[in-house]
Amino acid sequence: MLEHVLNADSVAIIGASKNETKRGFQTIRTLLDENYDGKIYPVNPKESSILGFQCYKKTSDIPGPVDMALIATPARTVPSVLEDCGKKGVHGAVVLAGGFGETGLKGKLLEETIVQTAQKHGIRIIGPNTSGMINFHKALNLVGLRDAPKGDIALLTQSGNMALTLITEAKIKSKKGFSYYVGVGNEADIKFHEYLEFFRKDPKTRAILMYVEGMRQGREFLQQAHITTIEKPVILLKSGRSSTGKQSAGSHTGALAGISAVAKGAFERAGIVVIENSDELFPAAETLSSLPPMKNKGVAILADGGGHATIAADLLSDLGIDIPELAESTKSKLKKFLPPAASLRNPVDVAGGTDSDPSVFADCARILLNDPNIGGLLIVGLFGGYGIRFAESLSLMEEDAAHQMGKLVVKKGKPIILHSLYSSEKSHSLDLLRYYGIPVYDSLDVACKCISVLATYGAYCKAYHVKTNFVLNWGSKALKEGQTLIKNAEKENRACLLEPEAKALLGLHGVNIATEHLARTADEAAAAANDMDAAAVLKIVSPDILHKSEAKGVALNLETEKAVRQAFEDIVADAKNYKPDADIRGVLVAPMAKPGLEVIIGTKIDDQFGPVVMFGLGGVMVEILKDVAFRVLPLSRHGAKMLIQEIKSFPILNGVRGGVAADKNALIRLLLTCSELMEAYPEILEMDLNPVIVHAEGCTVVDARILLKES
Amino acid sequence: MLEHVLNADSVAIIGASKNETKRGFQTIRTLLDENYDGKIYPVNPKESSILGFQCYKKTSDIPGPVDMALIATPARTVPSVLEDCGKKGVHGAVVLAGGFGETGLKGKLLEETIVQTAQKHGIRIIGPNTSGMINFHKALNLVGLRDAPKGDIALLTQSGNMALTLITEAKIKSKKGFSYYVGVGNEADIKFHEYLEFFRKDPKTRAILMYVEGMRQGREFLQQAHITTIEKPVILLKSGRSSTGKQSAGSHTGALAGISAVAKGAFERAGIVVIENSDELFPAAETLSSLPPMKNKGVAILADGGGHATIAADLLSDLGIDIPELAESTKSKLKKFLPPAASLRNPVDVAGGTDSDPSVFADCARILLNDPNIGGLLIVGLFGGYGIRFAESLSLMEEDAAHQMGKLVVKKGKPIILHSLYSSEKSHSLDLLRYYGIPVYDSLDVACKCISVLATYGAYCKAYHVKTNFVLNWGSKALKEGQTLIKNAEKENRACLLEPEAKALLGLHGVNIATEHLARTADEAAAAANDMDAAAVLKIVSPDILHKSEAKGVALNLETEKAVRQAFEDIVADAKNYKPDADIRGVLVAPMAKPGLEVIIGTKIDDQFGPVVMFGLGGVMVEILKDVAFRVLPLSRHGAKMLIQEIKSFPILNGVRGGVAADKNALIRLLLTCSELMEAYPEILEMDLNPVIVHAEGCTVVDARILLKES
Secondary structure, eight states, rough: OOOOHHHHHHEEEETTSSSSSSSHHHHHHHHHHHSSSEEEEEOOHHHHHHHOOEEEESSSGSSOOOOOEOOOGGGGGGGHHHHHHHHHOOOOOEEOOOGGGGOOHHHHHHHHHHHHHHHHHHHHEEOOOOOOOGGGTTTESSSOOOOOEEEEEEEEEOOOOOHHHHHHHHHHSSOOOEEEEEOTTTOOOSSSHHHHHHEEEEEEEEHHEEEESSSOOHEEEEHHHHHTTTTTEEEEEEESSHHHHHHHHHHHHHHOOOOHHHHHHHHHHHOOOEOEEEEEHHHHHHHHSSOOOOOSBBEOOOOSHHHHHHHHHHHHHHHHOBBOOOOOHHHHHHHHSSSSSOOOSSEETTTTTTTSSSSHHHHHHHHHHTTTTTEEEEEESTTHHHHHTTTTTTTHHHHHHHHHHHHHHHHHTOOOEEOOOTSSSSSSHHHHHTTOOEEEEEHHHHHHHHHHHHHHHHHHHHHTTTTOOOOOTTTTTTHHHHHHHHHHHHHHTTTTTTTHHHHHHHHHHHHHOOOOEESSHHHHHHHHHHHHHSSSEEEEETTTTTTTTTOEEEEEEESSSSHHHHHHHHHHHHHHHTTTOOOOOEEEEEEOOOSOEEEEEEEEOOOTTEEEEEETTTTTTHHHHOOOEEEHHHHHHHHHHHHHHSTTTGGGGGGTTTOOOOOHOOOHHHHHHHHHHHHHHHTTEEEEEEEEEESSOOEEEEHHHHEEEEO | OOHHHHHHEEEEEETOSTTTTHHHHHHHHHHTTOSSSSEEEEEEETSSSEEEEEEESSSSSSOOOOOEEESSSOOOGGGHHHHHHOOOOOOOTEEEEOSGGGGGGHHHHHHHHHHHHHHHHEEEESSOOOOOOEEETTTTSSSHHHOOOEEEEEEEOHHHHHHHHHHHHHHHHHHHHEEEEEEEOOSSSSSSSHHHHHHHHOTSSSSSEEEOOOOOOOHHHHHHHHHTTTTOEEEEEEEEOOHHHHHHHHHHHHHOOOOOOHHHHHHHTTEEEOOOOOGGGGHHHHHHHOOOOSSSBEEEEEESSSHHHHHHHHHHHHOBBOOOOOOOHHHHHHHHHHHHTTTSSSEEEOOOSSSSSSHHHHHHHHHHHTTTTTTTEEEEEEEEHHHHHHTTHHHHHHHHHHHHHHHHHHHTOOOOEETTTTTTEEEEEEEEHHTTOOOOOOOOHHHHHEEEEEEEEHHHTOOOOOSSSOOOOTTTTOOOHHHHHHHHHHHTTTSSSOOOHHHHHHHHHTOOOOOEEEEESHHHHHHHHOOOSSSSSEEEEOTTTTTTTTTTTTEEEOOOOHHHHHHHHHHHHHHHOOTTTTTOOEEEEEEOOSSSSSEEEEEEEETTTTEEEEEEETTTTHHTTTEEEEESSOOOOHHHHHHHHSSGGGGGGOTTTTTOOOOOHHHHHHHHHHHHHHHOTTEEEEEEEEEEESSSSSSSEEOOOEOOOOO
């Protein structure tokens, strides 16, 4: 429980100082100035009092209970400081110092030491390598940042500067503020998902805003996000996409960056609003914490100039938002308020119809939000500046319109977002809108993004499935025979299953595997090939040869007994040539697969999220166009279907250029089995089914490779 | 010549008014208040004087010469007003009214009328449907917008609101301003390229900023842009990408929107900096008009916090900008100024090294710009706010750093761009930077985009080719035989060439076409097939059957005489079945093409830019993945090479999965011939070579379709 940590009633400042430039001074000053609702205990062996408070030599000297310690001393002192905190029974500690896991091996060891010390004493640690934390409503400000606005957004970041950026933006550009700020730092003890759970339950938090470089327990985070986002929106920017960005993140918070595509997809499936442009991060949180999500994806654009309307239409289309035709009745109602030159299709261009009375905006807004096809309204242009640009008297009409629109949003349960050229000017009508929870942006891009996240989040909530909860049931469906297969490999000290073993394992879980024979001699190979009603394929089987083609270990399309015998001899000779001491178990004789569409299925363990599956079409689609999709396991039937549809080349599965459609159900069953296998056998590190041929009916796993974790 | 229009020494205000809310009043007021350097003549038959000026009944009553007329009267009055202006010898007119081409057929006719009237009298028209024009240095302000900042950027837009947006942004967020503003409106008379030429020659203009919805003479614009951009940067945002955006643009300026992909590629080839995000439009112009373009693509990032550094690295990577390793000597020099915790690889994180003295930023900047791999510097974080965030005394050190960095840019000829959290605060050090021409942005995205445009524009200037000038030499390479082929079709009232004719035309221009025979009987077909050393293909030839497969008019891979005869009969019968009155010219007998890679080449006439070529790989790459590239003709050899490389599936041409490489030179030659044909025969509307099979050596045009313009 983080209650005592994030809502601490008493705090020890370890490394308290009289020097104004030190955190140990600034924090006490800020706690005092902002009227922290709790007890403050400076700790410093060299001082007797600081800012009027008695100063203690060590934490354990403090007489009353201490919930929380702010440790502002250097990294090397932290273990002993924590020991002393433990003695005192402190519940939580913020460790500010850097010099831990982000710096290399030595730092990692020190980090492990402090975590162990903390665990021993039941102390929960925020950080290390953090700028601190703030509980805004309690004025528990351990950052020393002043005048940060109080409100309903919880802020969770891995960068002090990004926190400062977001808080400054809130202060300058909005009427919003924060419930909590936590600098997660190296995430050594308290993990992202624990903070998330706390904020989910916190009644003062309406939305959660996150900046993430990398997570240590991504799956637990997804699970928590999945139950959080249906109650409160979570808005997240993950950096470290590029290789330089990854490096930079690594040296910053020592975070693992993982596969970007996996992270983005997984976050979105958990209902998180993923932001990729840092300019949109705070606005998205402002919007989602203030306005109702959209019940349908149709947005109306209301403009007082063609240029803004055109750009907004382009941007919303890029974001996948509908700009539906207005109902005839809507158009005829608008007609009464607007001049003949006005454009009444969506986007609506008032064409001067608001020049002498901007309160007409409110009339148009009411009519547009009454249209059943319209889920939300985006107003673009000069509103808020009519008094500045044209005549001062128009300001009053703008204010009237602001009051009307503010109430309209509540009444209709549909959002309005405003783009205004005058957003950064002092305009009372714009401030009114902000007080009503209608955000105002001077950027068209940001305004469009914000209405789009209301649509996306609304659509997520509408389609919410309890089942997609990211919970793995390890070992639940394991079969005894499967475990024996894996144990055999482990006994032989092998980190991989041989092809026949891998296929046998798939077969055990219901995958239809063609009858194949492991031949030890050319005679056995010929006999096996004779029994088949298709041409034969021969493949080397050796734990020492992972890349069969490289060792010339594969012969395709063998039609005669002679060819089979010759191929057997060649393959064995080439294998011995390739690796003289290779342990050759034999040659696998299999029937040539029927023609069909080549696909690739792979599974692996992602650094952050654990088991994931990858899917793509074989050949150039994967090799050249990198057209693949990822999904965090386990898969549901619906998830498997979505995974397949996510690749750009998906239509090829439906048959193109006269080709027949591939059996998508068979493919879905195979994907589900892969998911099942990853859960059933925690020993599996990686599976690679490449290629799988999907036929008009059924599919054939042509080759399968399964790697095991080092035991 | 637009000299008398844009630099007018005298201006008549037609529709002058005493009503303060009217443009006819506001314009005179503004000209007076801003000290217009010229003569003002109000024109209104109902008034005798306005604002102290004598008012004339009509323009032709004015005694002195009149360079320019601002026509603020309704659309229907414009023709007679222009007649009177003509009588007076006026050089130019701004027509404000809407209600012309953008409203439909009636408006289009009215627009034609005013253009004809103007041409008769030698009057050049700005607009109609415009907010007006401003010559800032002469205070010739015909917009009535006050306090717009003067400077060196020429602004050319098709939206009054976008102009207002950009001017407001300049005023609030920068120290920059404008030399001219022109609202192009419907572009009825003066075209984009004419304005561009004027600005190219104008000594007060350093950069040209454009917002475009659609152009009437795109090719002339490209030609002018090509010679402009090597002297002055041109920054452009084109809206109307989406279908709703196109509609919106159409009802706004009546603009043709054309193919987005064509426009973007063509603009970039002409050296224009194309911006897609409206937030970046003014900043890009600010940057390019203030700083030297980068001589190499390597950017150094200097940060005082890991989060900003990581995000900036991601963004620059997305933009294709290099973030190179620093030279060892650079690192060791940095080491002297920064604490041990600092990260000295690029991005450089000062890790607190500037906390007590932000002038260290200037030291680091000097060292980084001395690195030969570094073409420009991006500083991200808190600079400009150390005095605000930490201690006031630090402001002085920031100011010192600003002076140093300002001079450094001039000395090294390398740009610096700043991201600062405190950009919108009153910070003297940030203002200093802006005065030195170093832009400051509070958005990381914008800052990254701006350094990237310096890199892109620098690379363009370095690689500038005089040849790519977008000039078509119509008919230059036409052959007599080719003209005969086309004339024959025209004589028969055909809008297309038959397949044999199209191939013959290609053959005339040097394309290697397989020997093919037009057979009228099954005997002829059999004989022709016998002469071939490959299997035969039979295809219906009829001007009435454009889609041969649809009419079952194609038979492939015919190996025996019997099969050829049968196919002939079937094809003819099916054709008659498909279209009983079809004019059947015979059946084309061709050899099956050798195997190879299927590609598609098409040419068409774009609404805005004229002849363009499209290229893509055949099959699913075009049909499913829409992986195609466009290029405005004519093509150079280099252009053809670039076109091929532009598609995502390009690596397939180099051979994958054991396939051989396709003959790219043959493909380039074929593309050049297509370009040549489009120039040689202005009668051609569209060519469709689909498929072309590219072999390891040479290529085969399997099918060719050429459509002619309606004569």
